[in-house]
Amino acid sequence: MKRKTDGSYTLEAAVLFPLILFIITALLYTCFLLHDKAVIEGKVHLTVLNGEKAAKKCADPVTGEIDYESYLEEGIFRPLYDNSEEAASMKTALQNTITEKVMFARIYSVTVEIKGEEITASVNYGFDMPIRGIEEFLKSGGTKFIYEEEKSFDNNEEFIRVFQVATDSAKELPGADSILKTLQKSIGILQ
Known part of the structure; x- marks a missing residue:
């Protein structure tokens, strides 16, 4: 008893597989493309955070480690310093770390600029498509992406110094005690 089978299973598998x-x-x-995008955005964000410390000349521009002695010695002329050396080293470090970590992304350009009290980092990138025909299809719509992040420098240390001087001075002035208590209470609520 031989059983006859149709070739429909083979045909369906040949179409579906x-x-x-x-x-x-x-x-x-x-998933790989999303990984590359997350790596690029994360490294740019880390560069911007480390760039604030580097621009203040108190941290290494690549590692972000704080040098407390140089920070204490910087004085009031910090905004006048030239930050082009820090920006160049941060740009090189950003390009190297991104290139090592991404899988399919092609990095076209990396820029890091430190101007006054602001840092801007951006990466212009695109994706290499290993599947033939899809790359041309996506290039017609444009697969170049730009991720840019900027951050204004916080000056919390200077605020703390000024506030401490003001509170020390206010303790000696008559009537300033009530204003000082109100300020301390409002700052305590914010914390």
């Missing part, structure tokens, strides 16, 4: 394989590959590739 490439489709399922393409969907799985597309999902994996999307």
Whole structure:
């Protein structure tokens, strides 16, 4: 008793298998693209945070480690310092770390600028498509991305110094005691 089977299972598998394989590959590739995007955004954010300390000449521009002695010696002329050396070293470090960590992204340009009391870091990147035909399709719509982040420098240390001088002076002035208590209470609520 031989049983006859139709070739429909083979035909269905021949049609469905490439489709399922393409969907799985597309999902994996999307995960890699999101990974690259997250790495780029994270490294740019870290560069901006370290850049504030480097611009104040109190930290290493690459590692972000604070040098407390140089910070105490900087004086009031810190805003007049030239930060081009720190910006160049941060740009090189950002380019190197991004290039090491990404899988498919192609880095076109990296810029880091420190101007006065603000730092701006941006990365212009695109994605290399390993699937033939998709790269041309996406390039027609444009697959270049720019991620830019800027941060104004906080001057919390200077505020604390000024507030301490004001409170020390206010203790000696008659009638300033009530104003001082009100300020301390409002700052305590904010903390």
